[in-house]
Amino acid sequence: MQADLANARLYALSPDEIHVYQADLRVIESLEKALYELLSGDERDRASEFVDALHRLRFVAARGLLRMLLSAYTGQRPGDLQFRYGAQGKPQLCAPAGAGSLEFNLSHSDDVVVYAITRNRAVGGDVEHVKDFSGMEDVAEMSFSPQEVRAWRSFPAGERTKAFYRCWTRKEAFIKAVGSGVSYPLDRFDVTLGDQAELLSLEDDRTKAAEWTLYDCDLSADLAGAVAVHSRGLKLLQFALDAATHSGSPDEIQITASRLGLPGTGIAED
Numbered sequence: 001m002q003a004d005l006a007n008a009r010l011y012a013l014s015p016d017e018i019h020v021y022q023a024d025l026r027v028i029e030s031l032e033k034a035l036y037e038l039l040s041g042d043e044r045d046r047a048s049e050f051v052d053a054l055h056r057l058r059f060v061a062a063r064g065l066l067r068m069l070l071s072a073y074t075g076q077r078p079g080d081l082q083f084r085y086g087a088q089g090k091p092q093l094c095a096p097a098g099a100g101s102l103e104f105n106l107s108h109s110d111d112v113v114v115y116a117i118t119r120n121r122a123v124g125g126d127v128e129h130v131k132d133f134s135g136m137e138d139v140a141e142m143s144f145s146p147q148e149v150r151a152w153r154s155f156p157a158g159e160r161t162k163a164f165y166r167c168w169t170r171k172e173a174f175i176k177a178v179g180s181g182v183s184y185p186l187d188r189f190d191v192t193l194g195d196q197a198e199l200l201s202l203e204d205d206r207t208k209a210a211e212w213t214l215y216d217c218d219l220s221a222d223l224a225g226a227v228a229v230h231s232r233g234l235k236l237l238q239f240a241l242d243a244a245t246h247s248g249s250p251d252e253i254q255i256t257a258s259r260l261g262l263p264g265t266g267i268a269e270d
């Protein structure tokens with residue numbers, strides 16, 4: 001099992017970086033069988049619980065690809081990596097030795113999956129398809145803080161859908177970084193809804209909030225995505241999965257990814 005050696009430089013992750021990968025799972029659906037072989041027993045059990053074949057395929061592909069990516073960073077075989085799970089289900093690497101400093105999180109929306117990988121800091125990510133739906137106002141009132149609801153209402157009607165998803169994905173990325181899932185009180189922190197992602201306040205404390213950084217992902221217009229990290233001043237590098245191929249055996253899967261421009265900086269691919 002190997003990642004494309006031509007892209008090996010992509011996998012050097014310095015402690016002041018976050019690497020974000022986006023993948024269209026349709027690119028790897030033909031590898032379902034090979035990727036399934038990489039999964040642990042408990043992951044295979046989870047896969048078998050999906051009644052719908054498409055959902056099963058997405059789970060297998062996203063976990064298989066996660067293992068491929070983490071393998072490229074750790075130098076360990078994808079199938080040897082072991083995860084432990086936080087009280088609310090957040091997966092983390094626990095073995096083999098040396099993998100401990102890597103932190104990751106992933107999010108899927110239909111066929112799209114986004115991975116965020118960094119070292120030594122809590123990280124969370126969220127991706128959503130941007131689509132108008134009736135009842136958006138009710139969901140905003142239920143999920144956003146009073147300050148965020150006010151900010152959301154201040155957007156012109158034509159911009160509210162985008163603002164809704166910016167707020168949603170930034171909040172979700174934060175609670176996923178914390179690992180607390182739905183148990184985190186969503187009105188206890190405020191994020192921005194405009195172009196610049198930021199955690200404004202946490203438990204009414206701006207200093208606590210300033211320990212965190214929020215980033216928007218650079219995705220196609222029909223998607224919104226955000227990453228939250230418990231650190232300041234990290235550089236976010238974004239990559240897109242180009243292709244994954246294999247020649248028969250799961251040991252010969254190759255993945256290739258290319259670097260995208262950095263969001264918000266205008267820095268082009270090098």
Ligand SMILES: CC(C)(COP(=O)(O)OP(=O)(O)OC[C@H]1O[C@@H](n2cnc3c(N)ncnc32)[C@H](O)[C@@H]1OP(=O)(O)O)[C@@H](O)C(=O)NCCC(=O)NCCS
Pocket residue numbers: 059062063086088089090091105106107108109124125126127143144167168169171172175176177178179180181182183186
């Ligand atoms: C799992 C959870 C954290 C996110 O669920 P989701 O939005 O349906 O799913 P996503 O695709 O973004 O993320 C799922 C992945 O996150 C990871 N994950 C699971 N539990 C997690 C947790 N507690 N914290 C962080 N990551 C978690 C897993 O890798 C999971 O994918 P996998 O099991 O297929 O590998 C969910 O429990 C949750 O709390 N949702 C909150 C929804 C909400 O009300 N958000 C309000 C935003 S304003």
